[in-house]
Amino acid sequence: xxxxxxxxxxxxxxxxxxxxxxxxxxxxxxxxxxxxxxxxxxxxxxxxxxxxxxxxxxxxxxxxxxxxxxxxxxxxxxxxxxxxxxxxxxxxxxxxxxxxxxxxxxxxxxxxxxxxxxxxxxxxxxxxxxxxxxxxxxxxxxxxxxxx
Numbered sequence: 001x002x003x004x005x006x007x008x009x010x011x012x013x014x015x016x017x018x019x020x021x022x023x024x025x026x027x028x029x030x031x032x033x034x035x036x037x038x039x040x041x042x043x044x045x046x047x048x049x050x051x052x053x054x055x056x057x058x059x060x061x062x063x064x065x066x067x068x069x070x071x072x073x074x075x076x077x078x079x080x081x082x083x084x085x086x087x088x089x090x091x092x093x094x095x096x097x098x099x100x101x102x103x104x105x106x107x108x109x110x111x112x113x114x115x116x117x118x119x120x121x122x123x124x125x126x127x128x129x130x131x132x133x134x135x136x137x138x139x140x141x142x143x144x145x146x147x148x
Contacts, residue, residue, distance in 0.1 A: 033072055034100040040091040041136040047090040053130040064112040072096040
């Protein structure tokens with residue numbers, strides 16, 4: 001009887017090990033990656049405040065999605081030189097999602113909001129402030145253009 005229990009435990013361990021390796025071997029297909037560039041035009045004089053709030057309240061959510069595997073990469077850029085008022089932007093964030101479906105599933109961050117921001121009142125006030133100082137925001141979905 002003891003031998004049977006030991007054999008059963010060993011068999012379960014082998015099955016879990018094999019299934020774990022199989023799951024890690026199933027990587028995302030780069031052909032399904034979906035890139036979105038988010039542009040933010042901020043009220044004059046408030047870009048530092050906006051970027052600080054973005055880093056504090058939005059970036060951690062994206063990092064959680066990256067840890068989970070739903071997001072492949074996150075990049076943020078600011079312009080070095082100025083442009084005309086009509087075409088200027090103050091922050092560009094490029095996010096590559098594993099799939100287009102994940103990119104448009106806005107609820108995927110919900111499980112992390114309470115975990116990362118237990119003081120929801122402060123979080124909501126800071127997010128409201130972040131959006132109060134935005135003059136314009138637009139998202140552009142982009143794809144790589146093969147040159148060969």
